[in-house]
Every structure is written in structure tokens, then in C-alpha cells.
Amino acid sequence: MRDFAKGYTIALEQGGSAEIIRKIGSGGQGVVYEVTLDNEQFALKWYTCTLKNKEAFRENLRSNIEMGAPDDKFLWPKRLTVEEDGAFGYVMDLRPPEFSDFSDILNNVVKFPSTDTLIKAALNIVNGFRALHRKGRSYQDLNDGNFFINVASGEVLICDNDNVTPGDQKNSGDVGGKPGYMAPEVFRGDAHPNSLTDFHSLAVILFKLFLRHDPLWGAAHESTPCITEEREMELYGKNPVFIFDPENDSNRPVHGVHPNPINLWPRYPAFFQEAFIKSFVKGMKDPNARLHENEWQKILIRLRDEAIACPFCKRDWAITRLERNEAMACPCGRTFSMPLRLHIGRYAVPLFPGKKLYACHTVEASDDYNAVTGEVIMNKNNPSLWGIKNFSSQEWEMINSKGDRKNIPPGAVVPIGLGVSVDFKELTGVIRKQYE
């Protein structure tokens, strides 16, 4: 197919037209252009491949356009074009320039400035797919080409939504997924993609984000001189073995060959490792054992709670130290005693300078991981005095170990001390030592 030239106009199904500005990318399925529509800039994806069930594919896109984006994390199809020479496309929002390709992040071309933004990006990915599944759709082709991430803020945009399908129906494009991301039952051809296979692909995405490696690529893969189709079927379909399967060490990462998982796996606390073990051991055979987005969201909020940085030099620390109750000495020379924890609801947040409380911690039944309601601050004149500053709009109440009560209006600070309780109005937290 010839490329569309600047100024060329393509009619849209419900009237109006998109005018080509420039070509911005191309892939296996088609070409993406920047276009103008009603004096605004958009992206146009134009299919240049032969679509297997073109009418059904087109009808599915139309239905997704009518439904609208599950939330603002999606670069969702907005308008369909009419056909030209049997081909067509759809219009969606443009990717803002501050968003990087996920593959550039996986290849370390672009880096997160902190563990905090890395976890925020993971939370946003999980939350986006939760919104999609709650709308009764499955994604079906989750892979590293589907995301753009703003590493500075942790914001995520989910693109390539053209295989999103109602319920667990087979997608009309007949797409199975990308090798390495597909659930084993899809790889074997025993199932077509559905929401349970999305959960597998989501766990692969998260594993790659945090460990920078394929969860199934270990010694078994390396010992195969030539990966034939048959061998690949064995490794990804018939007999997939997680590289950190505690019961089966046949596919461990190889020293000198796979440095990322070897270096990064011990950095994470046991509860986080266990989430991957459950996903890739039990969940590999039993799709119903895979972690749902709600579970990942709670696990990632807990991981963010545990990730602390030195308040002086801002260096991120090994998250596992808190879990192992080890002394905390920063390479900058400062030492800290183990922080107390605010035990609240299902969480036990380490109270360390810079640590934030969010609505998901302090508001009953909230799962809002973005709205900051409090922050642990350090007294400027006496760095050994720490407190929780009220950043919410609610008045809190603190109860000291003697039972004395004091109001903590917005902007005021609760001094951190053993046995102090904080009444957040809907929930009450108690400051205790490590897990008790």
C-alpha cells in the first residue's frame, strides 16, 4: 500500500474527515499517522494487513467506540474511517511526548527515577486492566508493545486496544497473543484468549517490569542449542517451569547469562516473590489460581509502603531490610533504627520520613492509591523527632498511650510514638513495632 501524503483526507464513518499531517510509525498490522480532525490533533491507525474477519473486526471496533474508554489510561478508538480500497482505520488520541515505549524501559534505554515511580507505573497498569475487565471486556493480546509510560510520574497509557473483546469471546482478529506473554493453554491451542489468560499476561508484564526478564527463560532454555517449534511448545506450552519455582530448580536463571533476575529477585520481600510464585507455578496449570488485579493492587500498595529512601541523600534502599528486621545504615553514613509501623486495616505502614499515607490506607473501603492523606515528616531542628502530617481535609484525633485525646486538624502533625493511636474518622490506626 502507498503511504498517505500530507494533506490527504480520509472520510470518517459518522461524518467529517481526518487530514493527514505525517506518518509517525508502522508495525506488522499497519501504519500510524498524525491527523487533524475538527482542528485538533489525533492519531490514525490504518490497517495495511489483511484482516481475517474484516466485518466482525470492524463491528467490534465500532462497539468499543460506542462503549467508550474504560478510564483515562486508555488510548481508546474514538472514530472509525470509511473504507478505501478495502482498507480502513480508526482515530485515537495521540501519545504525549513524555510517555516512553515500554520496551525502552525493559531495555533500560529509559529509567525510572525511583522505586516509587516504578511501583506507581505497575499500579496504574494493574488498575487500567481492572477497569477494562470491570467493563466486561478482555484485552486478549497483552504484551510489551501495549504500554506507554511516563517514568517521571508513573502514569501509564494503554494502546492497541483493537483486540479488546466483550466477555471472553474469541477476538475477531483471531489473535492469540505474543509469544512469552501468552498463557500456556493459549500457546498449546487449548484455549482462546480470555480474562483468565489476561491475568497470566499481566503477571508476565509485572515480572518483566520488576525483574527485567522472562519468567520462563532459564537454564532449560539456555541448554537448548536450537529453539525449534517443538522445543518452544515444550518450554512455553506443555511444560513451562518458572525460573524461581521453589519445588523445581530445572530452569533457574544462569549466572553470567541472566544477571537481571539473579540480582533483582533477592531485592524484593517474600510476599512479593510469593505473588509471582503463585502466578507462575499454581497459576500456570490452573487459570483460576492466577492473581486478579485487586490482589495485585493490594500487593503493590504494600510493596510501595515497604520501599523506603534515605531522607538525607534520597537513595532507595533494599526493601527487604524492613522485612528481615535488619539495622538500617545508609551508604551516605546515616544510620536509622527500625521504623515503627502504623497498623491500619490490612496494612502496616513503616513510619519513615517521606513515607506517604494514601486514601487506600486511611479511608474505609477506599482503593485510591493516588490521593495522599498524610506524610511522615522529620522535625527540621531535631531530625530524631518524626510525625505524621495530616494532608487530608478531615480532622483526625490522636490518642496517646495514656488515653489522652488531641485533635489533629488538616496541616497539623501527630508525633510518632509507640502505642499512639490515630482516629482517621473512618478507620483507626495504632502505632506499633514491626509486625506483632
Ligand SMILES: [Zn+2]
Ligand atoms: Zn543516605
